[in-house]
Amino acid sequence: MSARDASGAAALHEHEVKSRISGHGIAVPRGATAASPDAVEGAATGLTPPLVVKAYGPGLLHKSDAGAVRLGLESAAAARAAAAEMLGSLQAQGYVPEGFLVEEQAPPGVEVIVGAVRDPAFGPVLLAGLGGIWTEVLRDTALRLCPITEADARAMLDELRGRAILDGFRGGPPIDRDALVKVLLAVGGEGGFVESLGDRLEEFELNPVICGPSGAIAVDARLLEAAPAPASSAYGNTPSTDFDRLFAPRSVAVVGASTKKPNFGNMFLGFYKAAGFKGRVVAVHPTAPEIDGVPCVPSLAGSGVDYALVAVPAARCPAVVRESAGIPFVQVMSGGFREMGEPALEEELLTAARETGVRLLGPNCMGVYSPAGGQTFLGGEPGRPGRIALVSQSGGLAGEVIKVGERRGLTFSKVATVGNSADVTPAELLRYLADDGETSVIGLYLEDPRDGRGLFDTLRSVRKPVAVLVGGRSGQGRKAAASHTGGMISDARVWPALAAQTGITLVTSQDDLIGALDFLDLHAGRPVPAGPGLLVIGPSGGAGVLAADVFDAAGLDLAPLPDSTRDALRELGLGAGSSLANPLEIPVGPMGRPELVRRAAQVILAQHPYPDVIIHINAQSFFTFGDTADPLLAYTHTIGALQQELRNTRVTLVLRNSECAPPGVEDSVRDVARSAGIPVYRTMEAAAVAVNAGKRSSHGTA
Template identity: 65%
Template sequence: MTEHPYEHEVKALLAEAGVPVPRGVVVRGDDFLAARELAGPLVLKAFGPGLTHKSEAGAVALGLAYEELGPVAAGMRERLEPAGFLVEEQAAPGVELIVGLVRDPAFGPVLLTGLGGVWTEALRDTALRLCPVAEPDARRMLASLRGAALLDGWRGGPPVDVDAVVKLLMAVGGPGGLWERLELGEFELNPVIAGPSGVIAVDARHLPAGSAPAPAAGPSRETGFLPLFEPRAVAVVGASTSRPNFGNMFLGFYRDAGVPLVAVHPTAAEVAGVPAVPSLAHPGVDVDYALVAVPAERCAEVLREAGGVPFVQVMSGGFGEAGRPDLEEELVAAARAAGTRLLGPNCMGVYCPQGRQTFVGGGLGPPGTIALISQSGGLAGEVIKVGERRGLAFSRVVTLGNAADVTPAELLRWLARDEATRAVGLYLEDPRDGRDLPAALHAVLRDAGKPVVLLVGGRSGQGRRAASSHTGGLVSDRRVWEAVAEQSGAALVTGQDDLIGVLAYFQAHGARLTSGDQVLVVGPSGGAGVLAADAFDRAGVRLDPLPAERLDALRGLGVVATGNPLEVPVGPLGRAALVAEVIDALAGPYRDVVAHVNVQSFFTYGSAPEPLYACTRALAGAQAAHPGVRISLVTRNGECAPEGVEDEVARIAAAAGIPVYRTMEAAAVAVAAGGRHGVA
């Protein structure tokens, strides 16, 4: 096969893989006699160097009779100087699709399909999955297209043989498919014509990669990460006796947490009251975790002395992220020579109340069941402090920075087995081990049954280089991450507040997470209900009508509205237990009930907070009475409450396992995430 294989060479490969292609012949000279046996109408295609996009170059002619091949080819020769011609039987019309492969720099081969032909660029109606795909993935890809109705038959047209389309997708992107045998680059079939009797790939293009392919996922190193989170003792390298720095700050955090501690200083006997030794190699140093806060040029030297220390965190920056990959490579080599695992560099460290591990001030929160893996230390600190303010309790939080050694996928696999963790949040920018990340997510979500919420930074950047084929241009960072979430079942969110909100939902309702679509929204104000319906629609959550057989029960409560969202008079002058009574009457079909109150009304038309507290306590009682229903509370306009009121409402709700949100949008994202868990 040539360096840039011609279409007929690619189609020969397709035929070997069982992909239907048109019957055709290759003609190198002027004699088209071999094409006489082909059934017309015929297609003539010129091929040669530079003829990647044949239609734009005028290198394709359709609907020809055998006698027309010679004259049309002569005209193409005058304009194009081709190496030869491909003559094929013209396929019958049908639904035109695109099927393609492209190698993502982080995740490796990605399969794409969608509406093809002239619609590819006009509509960009496509779906992506990471290879290898399973048959359910292929079917969901087709069902997700905006033009999916075309496959079922449109305006009297015959339906497409969807099974044949799925078989084609599996031949390209499934286990043992072409993605494993091709050097990607890019690979594109556009169009594939699908009809009632099958599919046929009428155009094919393969552009091999110009650089080495992304490495395949390697085996997990199966590190035991417990000492990372619950170290017996900690060393801090880099605290100063004269000019306080980050090392001194962390020394203070650890001292306040009460963890056994030693400072590393070249000359001092103690630093800020903490005993000091000259190096990590000093006799008697017996720690599980060392934090290094010295200039980047000195970090590798420190790691070379860290033999016997299971984990070393390099807080210092100035490595690959600052244009010094050489320093980062030296750091990794030093860690491996010392037999230690490297966290970072350019990271803040670990937070684990159970193990007295911390990188944030203000003391340790309560131990909990929520884990967080973050490539940003600053964002992780915000999630910890804001999350604890909203009732989150953490089991393990780890920041990775450049993730030069310890990677997100490794940690995910360990968290899947960690009994202290019940749900996981991720903030990632560069997954580092992208080929292994989907399998690690599977271990957490499928094997361990623990929900995951994923926040990705940098999805809306410049994207990737302009591609020679449509496929490369249709793949973007954002869409690949969406494919990762779709295939794994992780909830993908777009902001820090939603990351915290979804984790709060998982913490409250983790034991009750089951798939399903039935959601009820109930509370005061018709306008708020309409806006709630919009918010849930944007989040992809369906609000079905109320069951007709339950409407009499509502009328018995004095509720005459029948919509969903359901409007009920909740406020300072209403019955505190009314929403709970509605839940009693309607809860049976619903997996989620989102109750909302207008906090402002409680203090505009009343002054004491007790009616609001009573309403919250009634919801708590309803949650206890209906353990199979997941109740969430939205306190709209909560800033209108006197100081301390929101905290007390949150305390009452949290004690009952009810998450509290300040906006309907935040609740909708969380409920959507809960409905996704276990569905993919």
């Protein structure tokens, strides 16, 4: 084994790695080692040419770059000569080889890379892709978090853009996919090589694995083992917590309100007063009897509250938390910790929480929102209690999701902002919400989940639909990758892998998060047929064509209308001047017949059980060719009646060009549609994201 590098990672020699992986059932070439070129000839005795000679030693992790590989050697003597020539070349470059590995050369085939890297948050991640030179040229790879299943392994291969090469390209024979799947499982499956390494995994790579019609053989292997990790306060080791009192406290204390200059503490006191909190609220102040009409206590010590919100300068926060013994939950709003380059201060805060036995939310977060429980971090009267929960590492974004969502008719059960997640992590709250009887849909906004492995494990077991918006994780940074595998596994690429394995919906914007939660809230419990099928109905052939493009790009199938429906549709007066296709063009406008859309959908769905129906309306036409909202609302009522009839179909309404409607009309349309269980979107793109969320929640991974 070579010496450890500056990070403490140790690079094993190739023959050592191959010896270890062969014990996991991975085929490797027959070979032997030799300490010098003269010994290579003897080591090669008994091996069948053609042969390969490789040098190993310090600095020779990437042998090809240094010229430390010779291929196609036809005899043991040729192997000795190649080793001697290689030694001279390497010494001239400053390398000092420790020895040579001579092996039988594998027959040609399709070269594949299989590798694993420890992600800072999620732990071991497996990579597979086209190997050899294609690794760097195409970067065509697929990822999964370990451990993988056989279904994961096969899905990884199907995701590759170059998968046709695996199946036999231009007359070439297809590879033995089963053999390659076995390699993937031997590396990243339950009980595989990665699992055997445990915390020692830094980076591992088989590149290439040569795949042929009757097997797969790993001809190169690299392993960096991490230095032993220092003892730390690992996430996920805290006892299970009942968060009921966090979301429905009987009493609340606010630390940081001022008698002289209004600040965040005063703002939160005002929020609780405006929300009509029915429990006891106190402000913490060493001398004042009251602040803004709220009684004061001199310290958190002995205050007897269920929840304390701390809004004082960061440096004072650890001392405040040390006064909190006996309080179940303390939320530190204050920033100025790890996110501002002060990790030691955050560690001190966490230590204070552990010493006093309180559960800490934050720091650098806004608070908790629960209309049913009286919790709020927002001004004004809380919205109606609902079934949507949200865990967010951004307080500001959580506030926007709540306010914009409620404006659109969404209702929330529980919202927690967790900021830096020094103690309570998103994974822990997700476990609680998964069992919460008041929650049926969960949204997450994450930047650095902290306990990524716990999040992954929890998501695999959650039986409620989950939509996730991910912010940039560049603040974590990554160590310079010593292998191709490490270079190609970026933080951002872990999330699609996690989604593929857990069935969650990944969205890319705040608006799409709100839209997905809306759809899931209204439709997730509706039993629908499996499959990507989608029926689109609305006016304007051009809008229909564009809709088809949008939904096709989203992976949704606009299956053709059954031939058996065409006569019935023509009897409704459809098809004159337009084709009877999917998308189906129906004249919808102020002069149209509201029942036409409903009857057409009934005819089609009686013959073909589309799981989803998108009905789009052009609001502009109603107010260009009409002067009242009544026809538009009549259409909406008719569509609502259709949804009430279609228990096994999800109906979604797209109100295009809604800005052309007079003020208040869009709200009225939303109210009518939501009362019938129909979500409303402004664009086809937003509807496509939402429909995909519903399909993933109903039928697992897409």
